[in-house]
Amino acid sequence: MFRIAVASGKGGTGKTFVAVNIFQSLIKSGLDAVLVDCDAEAPNAAAFFTKKLTGTIAVTQLVPVIDESKCVYCAKCHEYCNYNSIFILPPVKIIKVIVDLCHGCGACSVACNYGAISEKPDSLGTVSLFSEKDRVSIIESRMDIGVMSAVPVIKAAIKQIDPGTGIAILDSPPGTSCPFIETVATADFVILVTEPTPFGLSDLRQSVETLRSIDKPSGVIINRAGLGNNAVRDYVDRQEIPLLMEIPFSKKTAEIYSEGKILAGTDPAFAGSLVSMVQNIIKDHGNSSYKR
Amino acid sequence: MEIAVISGKGGTGKTSITASFATLGGDVVLADCDVDAANMYLLFNPVHDEESVFVSGHKAVIDYDLCTSCALCMNYCRFDAISEDRGRIVISEISCDGCFLCSRICPEKAITMVPDDKSRMYSGSFRKGRMVYGRLAPGEENSGKLVNAVREKAKQTAAQYGLETIIIDGPPGIGCPVISTISGVDRVVIVTEATRSALSDMERAVEVVRKFSIPAFVIINKFDLNESMSKEIEEWCAGNNVVVAGRLPFDRQITEAMIESKSINEYNPESETGKKLRVIWNKIVS
Numbered sequence: 001m002f003r004i005a006v007a008s009g010k011g012g013t014g015k016t017f018v019a020v021n022i023f024q025s026l027i028k029s030g031l032d033a034v035l036v037d038c039d040a041e042a043p044n045a046a047a048f049f050t051k052k053l054t055g056t057i058a059v060t061q062l063v064p065v066i067d068e069s070k071c072v073y074c075a076k077c078h079e080y081c082n083y084n085s086i087f088i089l090p091p092v093k094i095i096k097v098i099v100d101l102c103h104g105c106g107a108c109s110v111a112c113n114y115g116a117i118s119e120k121p122d123s124l125g126t127v128s129l130f131s132e133k134d135r136v137s138i139i140e141s142r143m144d145i146g147v148m149s150a151v152p153v154i155k156a157a158i159k160q161i162d163p164g165t166g167i168a169i170l171d172s173p174p175g176t177s178c179p180f181i182e183t184v185a186t187a188d189f190v191i192l193v194t195e196p197t198p199f200g201l202s203d204l205r206q207s208v209e210t211l212r213s214i215d216k217p218s219g220v221i222i223n224r225a226g227l228g229n230n231a232v233r234d235y236v237d238r239q240e241i242p243l244l245m246e247i248p249f250s251k252k253t254a255e256i257y258s259e260g261k262i263l264a265g266t267d268p269a270f271a272g273s274l275v276s277m278v279q280n281i282i283k284d285h286g287n288s289s290y291k292r
Numbered sequence: 293m294e295i296a297v298i299s300g301k302g303g304t305g306k307t308s309i310t311a312s313f314a315t316l317g318g319d320v321v322l323a324d325c326d327v328d329a330a331n332m333y334l335l336f337n338p339v340h341d342e343e344s345v346f347v348s349g350h351k352a353v354i355d356y357d358l359c360t361s362c363a364l365c366m367n368y369c370r371f372d373a374i375s376e377d378r379g380r381i382v383i384s385e386i387s388c389d390g391c392f393l394c395s396r397i398c399p400e401k402a403i404t405m406v407p408d409d410k411s412r413m414y415s416g417s418f419r420k421g422r423m424v425y426g427r428l429a430p431g432e433e434n435s436g437k438l439v440n441a442v443r444e445k446a447k448q449t450a451a452q453y454g455l456e457t458i459i460i461d462g463p464p465g466i467g468c469p470v471i472s473t474i475s476g477v478d479r480v481v482i483v484t485e486a487t488r489s490a491l492s493d494m495e496r497a498v499e500v501v502r503k504f505s506i507p508a509f510v511i512i513n514k515f516d517l518n519e520s521m522s523k524e525i526e527e528w529c530a531g532n533n534v535v536v537a538g539r540l541p542f543d544r545q546i547t548e549a550m551i552e553s554k555s556i557n558e559y560n561p562e563s564e565t566g567k568k569l570r571v572i573w574n575k576i577v578s
Binding site for chain 2: 080082103104150173174178181198203206213228229258260
């Protein structure tokens, strides 16, 4: 299997647009592919397709439950917790778990010498599986509202990829922090989608530097080409980063996307260029296959 | 008054609109809380007079002179960060959550927790007042702690310089940094655009804002890219008691202004977008 992450430092550059169009084009040309929406805070990829929901997986973490009849208010659990999620006032015998801050590390249970802490699962989100012809083709991670970190849900979604699949397309979360790293770390190649504006350039630069620090090969797609200036092109040239494609700005494209439709479905030339782009990436990087 | 601008979906024009608000009235404190992609400084070239180190978390590091490869840490780690590779215990920097548990239970005291200290917070002046912004180092956990630090600094700055308005450019998404951005503010502005994806992300953002009972205002940007979609967003807002503060057309001048390091209201205040933004701003602060 070959895994391609589609990412962007800046949000809204067309990352999901590129991911769904690549996926659609691969499938249409008879290739075996799976689309994984790792943007768990704002998952939008599955909505472009009409595939059948064939399974859901609840993602939970274990949070502490304190048995106050056994607690001696020694505050050791509070001391062990690095996330300030145990609130304790020993003189007045008050102890409370602040579940929203808990990362489920289990340190408090290890700390407690009185058997006062047990654990229960707490919901973080859902992984949904969408299938076609008995085969999972879209995996969506969706974080619950109010949850702090998307990372556990993203991890759970990536775990669902069948290693027998030919190509996995990972729609990555924006930014360059934990959720982004978690997604791109598992990929063989990263497609960075940017736009030719000062904000686009600034965020692209940060993404490129981050990917270099973890030795991840990448290439760039400039979306909405013609809208801003040439600074992004100059940067990509100077840094010798492969420019994979330029997608010209068009109101028509923006309109098709805004309706939740896929351009590659009605534009065979665009679909064809996406398929050959992916085939070239695999040809050049196919031997660097990710292992964990 | 503290006003936070968020979006759910990225790239809806949140930062450009925030920049416009910052240049519409008197001097303000501008806080860039999109610490993952802090871009506001590109428009305003602030002169920073203060830089501080921000520790975003910790990472576990093994001292191999002490490690006996007992693998106890591996059994305790809930983040799949510790594995064994040919008899050697390895900690993945990417997966480590910095919970300290392995360092506490290691019988050989072979694990130390090293602070992540590459992130920075800056404060300084710009042409419309004071600016505070954070820059999170790549790969560090955006736990909202840096957002809290930026907001705290912005409040101090407002008091120190006698500035009444704090405008916050928030991060995309609905996670921890967004929650830190909006908790306790007086107004939340949600910038959306006329696409199906943006509507779905806006619905999630509104739900987060609801948890804090803060008045929310929606701005539909680029409404003319799909007017029926824009109508659908307005209908959703009407049905969910969310105020639509205004609609803005798709406008290439926003990008032109950005290239000139200006907000649209500095670049062309009499443009349709400029005028509309002035009306929207007055609605929000009234």
